[in-house]
Amino acid sequence: MEPDAALAAEARAALVREIDVTGVWRGDSGWRAAFEAVPRHVFVPYYYVNAGGGYERLWCEDPDATRRRRWLRGAYADAPLATRVRDGDLVSSSSQPSLMAKMLDELAVRPGDRVLEIGAGTGYNAALLAHRLGDDHVTTVDLDPEITESARRHLAAAGYRPAVVTGDGAAGCPEHAPYDRIIATCTLTSVPRAWLAQCRPGARILAPLATGLITLTVRDAEYAEGRFLHTPAYFVPLRGGSGRAPHEQHIGGLPRRALQNELFRFLLELTADSLDPHEALALWQREGRPVRERFGITVSGPYAWAWLDDPEGPYAWPL
Secondary structure (H helix, E strand, O other): OOOOHHHHHHHHHHHHHHHHHOOOOOOOHHHHHHHHHOOHHHHOOEEEEEEOOEEEEEEOOOOOHHHHHHHHHHHOOOOOEEEEEEOOEEEEEEOOHHHHHHHHHHHOOOOOOOEEEEOOOOOHHHHHHHHHHOHHHEEEEEOOHHHHHHHHHHHHHHOOOOEEEEOOHHHOOHHHOOEEEEEEOOEEOOOOHHHHHOEEEEEEEEEEEOOEEEEEEEEEOOEEEEEEEEEEOOOOEOOOOOOOOOOOOOOOOOOHHHHOOHHHHHHHHHOOOOOOHHHHHHHHHHOOOOOHHHEEEEEEOOEEEEEEOOOOOOOEEEO
16 A cells, blocks of 8 residues: 655655754755655554553554554654564664764765664665665664564665675674774664774764764774764664673662763763762762763773773773
């Protein structure tokens, strides 16, 4: 059942205008053109919305015309969409388009760059990359063969054919290396060393870590360093060889006001393996409630650590 083409075009144009208002493209018309051209609804033939403590499925072939229009308009909302739910848990989603635009802009691609995407999702982000750079310059990898198969199908339906690989994203994809850019659409707990080895010197890695976005510049196969952006980011965790379960912390006795502060929660997550939550609170208060941009990450050989203000300073925590 074909969606209403006029409604789809109208909704897509509205989404582009909504993202445009944020100023994210800053005069770079390349990504704006990609969002104008790539039909998001093709990549989300169905998705789930919260309904009474569970999930309600909206899909493109619903016999009810009103629900089909609701599905189509929702596909172009500036919101994340739950696309795979397993045993009541979200396992895959299509990210919020304005956040995708921000991440793609921060990736700072150049003509001819080769990009590796970790986490294929629906294939929509890979389509945006392929529209900008060309199919031959984009590889997307995911551990789940069901996800890669559906992403490949969606991409083909939209007219894009980047490399879609089933495998452990933590291991990268050496057969298509070297890369000039790596972008992850799943949350890391550390930086996989295999990525550095598959990058050209000067390459850029952009990935969610803790509840932020880290941007790393790769010097060589042994060293990378960079800072967090100010943007908050919440993604499904990386699954695979170096993926770990989300941190669980004992936070009893911490002030509710601190726990409700998004920046303090970021510090808690970033230092969860090495700093007691009460020590994290004392640090946060002592340092004037530091923003994300004051934090960074260094990877050097077998070691990786997060730091505040200075990679060689007094505040550093192993990852």
